[in-house]
Amino acid sequence: MSLERQLPRFLVAGTIGFAVDAGVLYAALALGADYYSGRLVSFCLAVATTWLINRRWTFEHHRVRPSLAEFSRYFGAMLLGGAVNYASYALIVATLPRTPWLPLVAVAAGSIAGLGVNFTSARLWVFRTDRARTDRPAAEPETTQPERSSGPSSD
Secondary structure (H helix, E strand, C coil), X not given: CXXXXXXXXXXXXXXXXXXXXXXXXXXXXXXXXXXXXXXXXHHHHHHHHHHHHHHHHHCCCCCCCCCHXXXXXXXXXXXXXXXXXXXXXXXXXXXXXXXXXXXXXXXXXXXXXXXHHHHHHHHXXXXXXXXXXXXXXCCCCCCCCCCCCCCCCCC
């Protein structure tokens, strides 16, 4: 699939991930978590959500059975962009006044900051086309039955 089709789909998946991230963060804050630990939980759930969407829709050539190895690659790749994302989020939380909108603004800024790193690592490492072929379970080798000899003919 072309970059022109993948990027918009990645943005839609990211928007859904953003909603999960912000929603879980607000829930964690309501349950007593602080801005930083709540964000770690929300980020992890957002990554799991975007993995499911991206593997089936954004990088649709990669429709192999989900695997722990693939999720581990994806989570690792998202940690690169996640570091940029979390640093931006933490900077905003540390510098802006505490308002009801602060978590939403900080998550949005972090998401935008990490977007390029996340798309590039997902496209070129996790879901690259040749990996889609090598991650599939190997086909069973064809076995040929040895020809049976019927022994000497009794003609």
